[in-house]
Amino acid sequence: xxxxxxxxxxxxxxxxxxxxxxxxxxxxxxxxxxxxxxxxxxxxxxxxxxxxxxxxxxxxxxxxxxxxxxxxxxxxxxxxxxxxxxxxxxxxxxxxxxxxxxxxxxxxxxxxxxxxxxxxxxxxxxxxxxxxxxxxxxxxxxxxxxxxxxxxxxxxxxxxxxxxxxxxxxxxxxxxxxxxxxxxxxxxxxxxxxxxxxxxxxxxxxxxxxxxxxxxxxxxxxxxxxxxxxxxxxxxxxxxxxxxxxxxxxxxxxxxxxxxxxxxxxxxxxxxxxxxxxxxxxxxxxxxxxxxxxxxxxxxxxxxxxxxxxxxxxxxxxxxxxxxxxxxxxxxxxxxxxxxxxxxxxxxxxxxxxxxxxxxxxxxxxxxxxxxxxxxxxxxxxxxxxxxxxxxxxxxxxxxxxxxxxxxxxxxx
Amino acid sequence: xxxxxxxxxxxxxxxxxxxxxxxxxxxxxxxxxxxxxxxxxxxxxxxxxxxxxxxxxxxxxxxxxxxxxxxxxxxxxxxxxxxxxxxxxxxxxxxxxxxxxxxxxxxxxxxxxxxxxxxxxxxxxxxxxxxxxxxxxxxxxxxxxxxxxxxxxxxxxxxxxxxxxxxxxxxxxxxxxxxxxxxxxxxxxxxxxxxxxxxxxxxxxxxxxxxxxxxxxxxxxxxxxxxxxxxxxxxxxxxxxxxxxxxxxxxxxxxxxxxxxxxxxxxxxxxxxxxxxxxxxxxxxxxxxxxxxxxxxxxxxxxxxxxxxxxxxxxxxxxxxxxxxxxxxxxxxxxxxxxxxxxxxxxxxxxxxxxxxxxxxxxxxxxxxxxxxxxxxxxxxxxxxxxxxxxxxxxxxxxxxxxxxxxxxxxxx
Numbered sequence: 146x147x148x149x150x151x152x153x154x155x156x157x158x159x160x161x162x163x164x165x166x167x168x169x170x171x172x173x174x175x176x177x178x179x180x181x182x183x184x185x186x187x188x189x190x191x192x193x194x195x196x197x198x199x200x201x202x203x204x205x206x207x208x209x210x211x212x213x214x215x216x217x218x219x220x221x222x223x224x225x226x227x228x229x230x231x232x233x234x235x236x237x238x239x240x241x242x243x244x245x246x247x248x249x250x251x252x253x254x255x256x257x258x259x260x261x262x263x264x265x266x267x268x269x270x271x272x273x274x275x276x277x278x279x280x281x282x283x284x285x286x287x288x289x290x291x292x293x294x295x296x297x298x299x300x301x302x303x304x305x306x307x308x309x310x311x312x313x314x315x316x317x318x319x320x321x322x323x324x325x326x327x328x329x330x331x332x333x334x335x336x337x338x339x340x341x342x343x344x345x346x347x348x349x350x351x352x353x354x355x356x357x358x359x360x361x362x363x364x365x366x367x368x369x370x371x372x373x374x375x376x377x378x379x380x381x382x383x384x385x386x387x388x389x390x391x392x393x394x395x396x397x398x399x400x401x402x403x404x405x406x407x408x409x410x411x412x413x414x415x416x417x418x419x420x421x422x423x424x425x426x427x428x429x430x431x432x433x434x435x436x437x438x439x440x441x442x443x444x445x446x447x448x449x450x451x452x453x454x455x456x457x458x459x460x461x462x463x464x465x466x467x468x469x470x471x472x473x474x475x476x477x478x479x480x481x482x483x484x485x486x487x488x489x490x491x492x493x494x495x496x497x498x499x500x501x502x503x504x505x506x507x508x509x510x511x512x513x514x515x516x517x518x519x520x521x522x523x524x525x526x527x528x529x530x531x532x533x534x535x536x537x538x539x540x541x542x543x544x545x546x547x548x549x550x551x552x553x554x555x556x557x558x
Numbered sequence: 559x560x561x562x563x564x565x566x567x568x569x570x571x572x573x574x575x576x577x578x579x580x581x582x583x584x585x586x587x588x589x590x591x592x593x594x595x596x597x598x599x600x601x602x603x604x605x606x607x608x609x610x611x612x613x614x615x616x617x618x619x620x621x622x623x624x625x626x627x628x629x630x631x632x633x634x635x636x637x638x639x640x641x642x643x644x645x646x647x648x649x650x651x652x653x654x655x656x657x658x659x660x661x662x663x664x665x666x667x668x669x670x671x672x673x674x675x676x677x678x679x680x681x682x683x684x685x686x687x688x689x690x691x692x693x694x695x696x697x698x699x700x701x702x703x704x705x706x707x708x709x710x711x712x713x714x715x716x717x718x719x720x721x722x723x724x725x726x727x728x729x730x731x732x733x734x735x736x737x738x739x740x741x742x743x744x745x746x747x748x749x750x751x752x753x754x755x756x757x758x759x760x761x762x763x764x765x766x767x768x769x770x771x772x773x774x775x776x777x778x779x780x781x782x783x784x785x786x787x788x789x790x791x792x793x794x795x796x797x798x799x800x801x802x803x804x805x806x807x808x809x810x811x812x813x814x815x816x817x818x819x820x821x822x823x824x825x826x827x828x829x830x831x832x833x834x835x836x837x838x839x840x841x842x843x844x845x846x847x848x849x850x851x852x853x854x855x856x857x858x859x860x861x862x863x864x865x866x867x868x869x870x871x872x873x874x875x876x877x878x879x880x881x882x883x884x885x886x887x888x889x890x891x892x893x894x895x896x897x898x899x900x901x902x903x904x905x906x907x908x909x910x911x912x913x914x915x916x917x918x919x920x921x922x923x924x925x926x927x928x929x930x931x932x933x934x935x936x937x938x939x940x941x942x943x944x945x946x947x948x949x950x951x952x953x954x955x956x957x958x959x960x961x962x963x964x965x966x967x968x969x970x971x
Contacts, residue, residue, distance in 0.1 A: 146784040146810070147723065147754050153666040153816035162624070162822060190619045198830065201611045206603045206798040206834070208596075211575070241654050241802065244824040253566040257670060257692060273823030279670060279692065310560070341560050371559040385619040387829025389654065397559070403566035409575060410686030411657040415828040416800025417611065421619070 156276050160269050160502025167485035168496050177493035179528035181516045188384040191432050197424030209413040212405055213239020217423040224426055230362045236394050238404050239414045243349050243378030243391035250374045250393055251278045253403040254343050259310045264296055266503035266510055268319045284505035289471055292460035293321035295329040298336055311343030317350040320503050320515040321469050322462020324354055327361045334366040349378040350465040352433050355441045358463045370396040383425040388418035440466050443518040443525055450529035470514050473543045477514050480539055490534040569689050573682050573915025580898035581909050590906035592941035594929045601797040604845050610837030622826040625818055626652020630836040637839055643775045649807050651817050654827045656762050656791030656804035663787045663806055664691045666816040667756050672723045677709055679916035679923055681732045697918035702884055705873035706734035708742040711749055724756030730763040733916050733928040734882050735875020737767055740774045747779040762791040763878035765846055768854045771876045783809040796838040801831035853879050856931040856938055863942035867949060883927050886956045890927050893952055903947040
């Protein structure tokens with residue numbers, strides 16, 4: 146029997162989907178499971194999208210251009226221009242989800258062994274794309290104490306060497322929900338300009354900013370137009386994750402034309418979903434207004450509820466629909482599994498994503514979880530209550546362990 | 559300005575789409591262009607597919623499972639079982655087109671620097687996938703004289719070394735249209751078993767076999783179940799190339815579970831298109847019968863027409879909808895370009911794919927083109943006529959050059 150590759154063996158399994166078997170078992174036992182573990186919103190896709198799909202009328206479901214339909218690229222350029230983000234049709238390559246856009250960006254700019262600096266915690270699948278492309282992730286740690294703000298530039302600089310090709314950020318951030326300020330982005334701009342690095346920005350949560358905050362795109366950073374690559378996706382913006390339509394965008398023509406060669410090899414992005422994505426451009430502003438109001442309310446319920454639980458810490462995020470939560474437990478992954486297989490509160494339990502997988506150095510996230518507030522208010526209230534009750538009786542609590550140790554002997558804590 | 563990667567620089571541009579600007583210019587000049595250059599069939603997608611799309615009724619267009627919808631995988635297993643191809647639900651990973659399936663297969667089984675043997679001419683994008691994964695293609699040449707039959711096993715063996723991980727075939731073949739016999743496949747089976755290699759088979763043209771020929775799947779080769787990987791796609795089978803739905807199939811659980819990790823990183827295959835793919839499973843046999851009859855007729859028109867042109871050679875293929883054609887020209891790529899930018903016959907011209915890009919050693923295909931017979935009979939007749947007239951006056955004809963050389967002086971030919 147032939148062996149699989151080292152690349153494949155080293156490929157990380159999704160930390161977000163890792164606990165799925167325990168959740169399935171919990172459901173088999175009749176428990177209600179509140180899914181706070183995955184960024185699949187419950188928000189309805191805009192009506193214009195469904196209408197376009199239901200009006201589909203092509204005799205042949207044919208390939209599109211490898212770069213995506215021209216009419217869609219034109220419409221998308223218009224979407225950015227309306228937000229004062231300078232993007233033209235020729236800067237855009239339509240991809241199969243933001244995932245493919247990021248993979249094309251990495252492979253177009255980086256060779257195996259090259260290094261990419263990423264503030265951690267970061268979206269776990271960045272590890273998978275790095276492994277796929279054979280590049281090395283160099284993390285620079287952001288901390289819960291200041292809500293996961295951009296690490297100091299002094300923390301980036303020691304990581305830069307001759308193999309360093311770029312910096313990757315997610316803004317607003319998954320998993321932190323942190324929205325980088327214009328000032329933070331300008332600090333990154335100066336760093337990128339000084340070392341002539343690529344700045345790749347995953348801005349798929351652009352529409353989800355709260356308390357009146359305005360997102361600032363890397364495409365609006367002056368002087369690094371040739372260094373900047375924007376990764377985008379329709380998945381979260383229009384709650385159409387299943388479409389698998391994203392975009393790679395850059396003013397650097399060589400990057401776009403190189404990415405196009407990878408795109409030609411896979412022929413074209415999905416045609417039906419492009420039709421849906423193009424229709425989504427007609428989504429009225431009222432849709433976004435109500436979605437943002439909804440998420441803002443959910444965030445408030447979640448963050449306030451969590452911070453009232455003894456020993457729990459959760460900074461208030463300004464964007465996306467995630468929060469990072471520090472729990473009074475020794476090992477958050479064990480706690481998440483215990484919640485599924487050993488606990489229920491009134492027949493219900495909560496599924497969360499252990500945060501270790503969002504760090505390159507897993508130990509940094511050992512006590513943290515990522516929570517996605519993608520359920521309605523009632524469910525969120527119930528989930529917080531359930532988490533609170535679970536923490537009361539969980540045997541691996543930190544204060545519980547300290548107490549146990551104290552009772553046994555003084556020197557183990 | 560930062561530099562693009564060496565990987566990106568070396569990535570081949572699609573040889574099939576290379577001449578597109580010349581075709582566009584020809585159309586601007588008012589010429590009719592017969593597109594024989596690309597495998598985009600004009601055949602209508604089955605009505606059951608369009609019906610399913612038009613009945614779409616989900617509130618949220620959500621992610622599917624990373625491995626694809628379970629109901630679709632079950633249905634697909636049933637499709638194979640009805641063809642006596644032993645495939646179970648758990649052997650199947652749904653992918654974004656056959657392209658992604660092949661990339662996942664390569665990356666799951668091969669590390670950068672590993673070698674994959676492929677009979678040439680082969681589907682040009684195999685070069686792109688190899689470049690993406692950093693692996694090395696070792697070609698073994700098939701020849702027009704015997705219609706591109708499987709090369710002798712003695713030609714494979716000298717290529718096998720400690721970096722050789724597998725053999726990749728396409729059956730029925732793109733670009734050759736050759737259908738491997740059961741005997742040829744058994745020869746490959748013995749070779750694969752002897753050296754414990756992977757045998758990856760791209761069988762996306764399975765439904766297109768002519769003159770009563772029956773395709774034989776690698777999944778039916780006994781004794782190499784752990785070595786065999788089947789690549790499939792709905793693109794050609796149901797004339798729904800734009801769906802971007804394929805599958806990686808293997809009895810080797812480790813291969814499937816490794817490929818699943820790559821699949822998890824990109825979250826899920828397109829949801830809408832999976833719905834379309836599942837609906838396509840209900841396509842009646844009468845659809846395939848009439849499509850095969852149609853293609854068989856086209857192939858006859860094409861092959862008979864081509865072989866009547868002086869100096870042209872075209873073996874009669876038993877499958878797929880391509881033929882490889884040897885032309886009496888010095889350089890087929892130059893001829894293809896000339897047809898677009900310098901020739902017309904009654905206001906029309908023909909676009910073909912120069913075959914050099916289907917060979918690892920481009921020189922092998924310098925006088926050949928790939929023709930896709932994806933137009934109706936009338937257009938095919940006109941295209942053959944047009945090609946014949948073009949060859950009469952093309953200045954780069956081999957006999958023309960010989961004559962010119964003879965007139966100038968004897969020693970240059």
